[in-house]
Amino acid sequence: MTPLAAPPSTKGTITRLAVARAATAGVDPGPLLRKAGLSAAQVQTPNSRMDAAGQVTFLNLVADTLHDDLLGFHLARDFEPREAGLLYFVLASSATLGDALARAERYSAITNESVRLWYQQEGGFSIRHGYVGVSRHRDRHQMEFWATLLVRLCQTLTATTINPVRVAFAHPRCGASEQLSAFFGCDVAFASGQDDVVFARHAAQLRLIGAEPYLNELLVRYCEDALPHRAGPISTPLRARVENALAPLLPHGSARAGEVARILGMSERTLARRLSMEGLTFAEIKEDMRKYLAQLYIADASLSISHIAWLLGFQEVSAFTHAFKRWTGLPPTQARIAHRCSPGL
Numbered sequence: 001m002t003p004l005a006a007p008p009s010t011k012g013t014i015t016r017l018a019v020a021r022a023a024t025a026g027v028d029p030g031p032l033l034r035k036a037g038l039s040a041a042q043v044q045t046p047n048s049r050m051d052a053a054g055q056v057t058f059l060n061l062v063a064d065t066l067h068d069d070l071l072g073f074h075l076a077r078d079f080e081p082r083e084a085g086l087l088y089f090v091l092a093s094s095a096t097l098g099d100a101l102a103r104a105e106r107y108s109a110i111t112n113e114s115v116r117l118w119y120q121q122e123g124g125f126s127i128r129h130g131y132v133g134v135s136r137h138r139d140r141h142q143m144e145f146w147a148t149l150l151v152r153l154c155q156t157l158t159a160t161t162i163n164p165v166r167v168a169f170a171h172p173r174c175g176a177s178e179q180l181s182a183f184f185g186c187d188v189a190f191a192s193g194q195d196d197v198v199f200a201r202h203a204a205q206l207r208l209i210g211a212e213p214y215l216n217e218l219l220v221r222y223c224e225d226a227l228p229h230r231a232g233p234i235s236t237p238l239r240a241r242v243e244n245a246l247a248p249l250l251p252h253g254s255a256r257a258g259e260v261a262r263i264l265g266m267s268e269r270t271l272a273r274r275l276s277m278e279g280l281t282f283a284e285i286k287e288d289m290r291k292y293l294a295q296l297y298i299a300d301a302s303l304s305i306s307h308i309a310w311l312l313g314f315q316e317v318s319a320f321t322h323a324f325k326r327w328t329g330l331p332p333t334q335a336r337i338a339h340r341c342s343p344g345l
Helices: 011-025 029-035 040-044 052-066 071-078 086-092 097-110 143-157 178-184 201-205 214-231 238-246 257-263 266-276 282-298 304-309 317-328 332-339
Strands: 115-120 125-131 167-168 196-199
Touching: 011 029, 011 040, 011 143, 011 167, 029 178, 040 214, 052 071, 052 143, 071 143, 071 178, 086 097, 086 143, 097 115, 097 125, 097 143, 097 214, 115 196, 125 143, 125 201, 125 238, 125 304, 143 178, 143 196, 167 178, 196 201, 238 266, 238 282, 238 332, 257 266, 266 282, 282 304, 282 317, 282 332, 304 317, 304 332, 317 332
Parallel strands: none
Antiparallel strands: 115 125, 125 196, 167 196
16 A cells, blocks of 8 residues: 655754744743644654644744744754754765765755755855745745754854855845844845855865764765655645745746646646645635735835835736735735834734
8 A cells, every 4th residue: 555645844943942932032832833733742752743834834923923033043043053963963974065065965854854955066056945845935934044054054064154155035035134144144135036055166175174984974874774764755735836836937927827837747727627626726826825925025125016016926016006905905005104113014
């Protein structure tokens, strides 16, 4: 019998950090965990796996409750990298930074099935992040956590102050995003089509201070043995796949059902049929996604109304204004003023 597909999950490291941060601030994390579909028992059980989408929801809830727009960044900045366990020591014992991040690409799924890493050496030396089974546009904190932790690891493992030459996030900036530019030592691009951390090409050859070839060979063999024993195939909700395919298409006006179906490797008719089986339509998903993103973008004062309209795939500002008023009851300019007066809205 074919095993049932499993939803993407993680070992819950970020959730445990967020629970501790909330408790330190005097906030009971229990109701927030339940609202995100997680439990205190999962948090209290070492190495228990947690639903990845629930974890994203929980981080958003904690960030809102603590009024911390950079929760993921703050958690990663204070995190002890060795707590990552096996993966950290595989990286730390590698010979060069390029070797370490190539192994991060291959073995990261052992601890986090929802995140995929791509190690690239074209036009620079970079790591690209992506999600499997999770709607990327609903996350900010987890992605900023991973990017911050990646840079800290590169600096720690090489005993240098190496900084990336470019960092890009798919989500919009927030009022505190200048702290990210200060930490990364470069301008950070937001509302980008991809999530990238790019270093100068020569950085791949940097030697690691903890290189141990014999230990590394042993740990690599252990990871290779562990790969086939991960949880069963990831069940990626079709909605999440459609949303993640839609995100980079919106600004270019090509967010059409036929193009998304092509990206997902199916016909437009098959896509419509499969969505219908889940009680969804392509138009509903696109509309919900535009509404969600529009309210995030309005909070970013650096984005003009016309630029937001472009990011969401509207050819005319008037069309965006009409849609935004239908979604929220306010025109975009008034919603922006209201947000400045009450950032929690």
